[in-house]
Every structure is written in structure tokens, then in C-alpha cells.
Amino acid sequence: MLSLRTSISRIQPCLFIRASSYQTEATQPKFQDKIRIRIQGGDGGQGCSSFIKEKFRPYGPPDGGNGGDGGSVYVAVKPGSFNNLSHLSQIHKASNGTNGKGGNRHGSCGKSVILYVPPGTVIREISAVRSEQSLEWVQMPGKTKPPKLKKGQISFVSEATRHGKELLYYRASSMISGAAEYSLEECDTTPQILCYGGVGGLGNVHFLSENNRSPKFATKGLTGEQKLIELELKTICEIGLVGLPNAGKSTLLNCLTASKSKVGEYEFTTIYPKIGTIKTTMPDDHSSFQYRLADIPGIIKGASDGKGLGYDFLRHVERAKMLCLVIDINPKAKIPADQAFQLLWDELNKYEKNLINKVALVIANKADTAAEQDLLLLKAIVERTTKGVAVLPVSAKKQEGLEGLVRGMTQLLQQRLLV
Ligand SMILES: Nc1nc2c(ncn2[C@@H]2O[C@H](COP(=O)(O)OP(=O)(O)OP(=O)(O)O)[C@@H](O)[C@H]2O)c(=O)[nH]1
Incomplete structure (x- = not known):
């Protein structure tokens, strides 16, 4: 027969183990090896329409800076940090670029987001918003009426639109990420782009031409890419x-x-x-x-x-x-x-x-x-x-x-x- 003292000392560790293992189960974060998330690049900031104004120079040249580019969304492997994907939230959005300012000051770029994943993660693009974006103008407050045109002269607005599209879309098209199917291994610790931010708008400096010496317009930035992606963890083991x-x-x-x-x-x-x-x-x-x-x-x-x-x-x-x-x-x-x-x-x-x-x-x-x-x-x-x-x-x-x-x-x- 065991004495009472011995039986308690034998029972106690057993109770303790049960309680602690129960606690670990309950507090154990959920294991997720397949999830769908939305990712979005930040929007580009607005370009600025402004002119140099000095004491004896009331009608100086344009000096509006460009808007900053929106931040992008990247993915990278962080070995040893995660064993599943439960740390990722449903939506990840990079921040917008800030607006350009007078004095040729460009806006700053939006902060990018990096999704850290365990090695063995496969990323698939489910859908993406890549619609052609129309060029939107930011008018200088006050005088919004375009100046009168001489006969045969191309309108400032159509000329500026053509020029603006050329400049903005040239950069934007090189920033459209392809349909993604990434498979990330242990060595992929350098962030790879998943979703680009929008290009920042153009300041009025860009619209100075022979026909228009005082362009009072700048463009808005383009919106960032948006995607729905699926991440699936396929553990890497031999x-x-x-x-x-x-x-x-x-x-x-x-x-x-x-x-x-x-x-x-x-x-x-x-x-x-x-x-x-x-x-x-x-x-x-x-x-x-x-x-x-x-x-x-x-x-x-x-x-x-x-x-x-x-x-x-x-x-x-x-x-x-x-x-x-x-x-x-x-x-x-x-x-x-x-x-x-x-x-x-x-x-x-x-x-x-x-x-x-x-x-x-x-x-x-x-x-x-x-x-x-x-x-x-x-x-x-x-x-x-x-x-x-x-x-x-x-x-x-x-x-x-x-x-x-x-x-x-x-x-x-x-x-x-x-x-
Ligand atoms: N006798 C004997 N028991 C073993 C041996 N290997 C494992 N066991 C026991 O078998 C039971 C199940 O062992 P686990 O290692 O949890 O089995 P598992 O395959 O991982 O089980 P699941 O988590 O359900 O998939 C435990 O009580 C072990 O102590 C062995 O070689 N001999």
C-alpha cells in the first residue's frame, strides 16, 4: 500500500502535466497552411500645380513637384520564424505616396509592405485589378477655364493629356506585375514584388510647352494594383x-x-x-x-x-x-x-x-x-x-x-x- 504522502507526490506531477498540456492545446495558435488574402499597392500622390513667385517676378515659371509613388507589396522568406501562414491577416495594403509641393518638391513614396512566409510557400494569383486608368487632372484653384485657342491650334488639354499619358503610362506599364505563381524556397530571403503601387502624379512643370507658358494643371497619381492571392504551404523536407x-x-x-x-x-x-x-x-x-x-x-x-x-x-x-x-x-x-x-x-x-x-x-x-x-x-x-x-x-x-x-x-x- 502506498502511504498518502507518496500517493499525492505521484499524482501531482500527473495532474500538472495534464493541465499544462491542456493549456498549450487551447492557447496554440491555429495552424493555417492555405489562405487567400487581398493585397493592394498604395496609390500615387498628386502632382502639384504651382509657380515661382518672387518679389519682382510675379509670373515665374511652373515649379510643381511630382506626387510620390505608392508603396508596393512584396513577399520574402524568413527562415526559422514561421512554420505556417496563420500570422498573415486578410488584407495587406501598402501606403499611398504623398502629394508633390511647390518649389519642385516631389512627394515621398508610400511605405511598402513585406509579407514574410515560411520556406515552401507557393503563391498563386486568383484575380487582379489592372484596368487602364484614365488620366485625372488636378486644377489650380481659381482659374479653371482653358485659354482660347487660335485657329488650327491643338487644345492645351488634349496636348497635355497625350503628354501626360505618355509619361505616366510609360512608367506604369513597366510596373504591372505579371500573373504570379511563386514558389519560395529557403534561399528566397530577398523580397520579390507581388503588387506594384501606383505611379505618382505629374507636377505642372511637365506641361510647360511653347504654346502654354503657364500650365495650371498637374495630374493625379495612378491607383495601386490590387490582387487576390492564394498562399499554400508545402513544407520542404527530404x-x-x-x-x-x-x-x-x-x-x-x-x-x-x-x-x-x-x-x-x-x-x-x-x-x-x-x-x-x-x-x-x-x-x-x-x-x-x-x-x-x-x-x-x-x-x-x-x-x-x-x-x-x-x-x-x-x-x-x-x-x-x-x-x-x-x-x-x-x-x-x-x-x-x-x-x-x-x-x-x-x-x-x-x-x-x-x-x-x-x-x-x-x-x-x-x-x-x-x-x-x-x-x-x-x-x-x-x-x-x-x-x-x-x-x-x-x-x-x-x-x-x-x-x-x-x-x-x-x-x-x-x-x-x-x-
Ligand atoms: N510499445 C511501443 N509503443 C510505441 C512505440 N512507438 C510509439 N509507441 C506509442 O504509441 C503511441 C502513439 O505514438 P505517437 O508517436 O503519438 O504516434 P503518431 O503516429 O504520431 O500518432 P498521431 O499523432 O495520432 O498520428 C504512444 O503511446 C507511444 O508511446 C514503440 O516502438 N513501441
Whole structure:
């Protein structure tokens, strides 16, 4: 019998762990790997219509400065800062350029916005507003009537419009970003443009001509580009661990890497992908070699019809060089090992044919609880279904067979990297 004191001291840590893990779940920010957001470049500031006025020079030449360009929206990778896209809000707008001023002072450019995303983010343009913008004038207050024209003379306004369009649209057309489909890798830390800001308006200096010595007009700035874009995170990893819930994927990831993925006896402990890095030394030349391993939520039967969590997360292993199927060979497992393998194989096949071609290894986990015949049962079905995929028995919990597993995974990965 335990004394009261001992039983309390045994119970307390257990209560504490439960409470703290509950708290972490509740406060855990939502994992988002696919979102749509609106982005908008800032508008260009207005050009200024003004004239130099000095004591003995009441009708000086024009000196209105240009409006500043609107800020643009960029995207860049910030490695190590985010593992998903939940930090991005629905709308991102760069600020407008300020208006030009007299004395040839140009407006300042609007502040640009940079969207920071994790490596592996794919950006697609859904729609964009790129309508041809009409040239709008800013008139000097007071005298708005255009001067009278001589016979055969082109109107100031049409001449200025032609000139204004030429100048503004020349710059604007070079600032229209193409339909975007970016795929951002770890090295893409330099911001790339997604959406340009509008060009700043022209000051009246630009409209001084032989026919019009006192142009009293400037143009408004152009509006910034607007886009609806979709961001989708496809995690970058070399090896993806795929298995049914409770197969021991997180336990394996934690043993093989420094990851601290949550492990639990219940299904779907892993609710979003986790990455860990394996660092190993090559036996031949003792060079170091490292690669990333991803653990995604478990796949269940009917996953391809939208059941469970895992199916959506398969996008995170789409880019992996190879996949390892983790199968629980415990004879008391909810689904026997051979059926578990078949189920996974079918669901992967339904997702994308290419995915089963990536299966390079079957990890028979929980070997500490299984007998030889359980392993043979799995080996038989793997042999029948695949083209020579090896089956490696391990026990993640007891840390048995892990050295051989790392050796095997490294060799297979190296072979695939050479292809
Ligand atoms: N006996 C034994 N138990 C193991 C082994 N590996 C994992 N387990 C246990 O199996 C249970 C599930 O392990 P997890 O690592 O959370 O499994 P998972 O595949 O990540 O589960 P999901 O998050 O549901 O996808 C835990 O209770 C582990 O302690 C093993 O090699 N032997």
C-alpha cells in the first residue's frame, strides 16, 4: 500500500502535466497552411500645380513637384520564424505616396509592405485589378477655364493629356506585375514584388510647352494594383513519415531528431506537420550529411474523401524526395499491419499517383510488442504490392533498430538525390 504522502507526490506531477498540456492545446495558435488574402499597392500622390513667385517676378515659371509613388507589396522568406501562414491577416495594403509641393518638391513614396512566409510557400494569383486608368487632372484653384485657342491650334488639354499619358503610362506599364505563381524556397530571403503601387502624379512643370507658358494643371497619381492571392504551404523536407494515427510517427521523429513532437496514446495527437533534422556522418568519407524529416497527422480510411486530418496535410510531403510508411506491427493494434499498409497505399494512390512512387521504405514500428510472424505478414504484403521496398523493424519507444534505420534512410535518400 502506498502511504498518502507518496500517493499525492505521484499524482501531482500527473495532474500538472495534464493541465499544462491542456493549456498549450487551447492557447496554440491555429495552424493555417492555405489562405487567400487581398493585397493592394498604395496609390500615387498628386502632382502639384504651382509657380515661382518672387518679389519682382510675379509670373515665374511652373515649379510643381511630382506626387510620390505608392508603396508596393512584396513577399520574402524568413527562415526559422514561421512554420505556417496563420500570422498573415486578410488584407495587406501598402501606403499611398504623398502629394508633390511647390518649389519642385516631389512627394515621398508610400511605405511598402513585406509579407514574410515560411520556406515552401507557393503563391498563386486568383484575380487582379489592372484596368487602364484614365488620366485625372488636378486644377489650380481659381482659374479653371482653358485659354482660347487660335485657329488650327491643338487644345492645351488634349496636348497635355497625350503628354501626360505618355509619361505616366510609360512608367506604369513597366510596373504591372505579371500573373504570379511563386514558389519560395529557403534561399528566397530577398523580397520579390507581388503588387506594384501606383505611379505618382505629374507636377505642372511637365506641361510647360511653347504654346502654354503657364500650365495650371498637374495630374493625379495612378491607383495601386490590387490582387487576390492564394498562399499554400508545402513544407520542404527530404523525407516524409506517413502512417495511420498512433503508429508512432511522432515518437520516431523525436528519437531521430531534436524535434519535440507531441506523443500520445490517443489518435491525432499530431494536428499539424512537424519537421526535424537528421544529422549523420557518411561511413565512406566521414563527411556530414543532413536532411529534414516531416511528421504529418495520421491518414485514416476514407482520407481521400475528406475524412480525418491527414489528407490535406499530404501536400506537405508532396515535395519530399522519398516517403517512409510507418506501420504499427503490434498484434493488438486497432488495424492489423497488413491492412494498415494496404489502406495507406490505397489512400496515397488516390491522392496522387506520383506519391506511391516516392515510397522507399516501410518502417515496422513497435517491434518490441510483436512476434516474428507479425513482421512476416507485413513483409509479404509489401513484397506483393511494391517493387522491392524494404521493411525495417524498429522500436521507437525502446530505441531499438534506429541506427540501422538512419543508415537505411540516408542510403536510400542519397540514391534518390542522385537520380
Ligand atoms: N510499445 C511501443 N509503443 C510505441 C512505440 N512507438 C510509439 N509507441 C506509442 O504509441 C503511441 C502513439 O505514438 P505517437 O508517436 O503519438 O504516434 P503518431 O503516429 O504520431 O500518432 P498521431 O499523432 O495520432 O498520428 C504512444 O503511446 C507511444 O508511446 C514503440 O516502438 N513501441
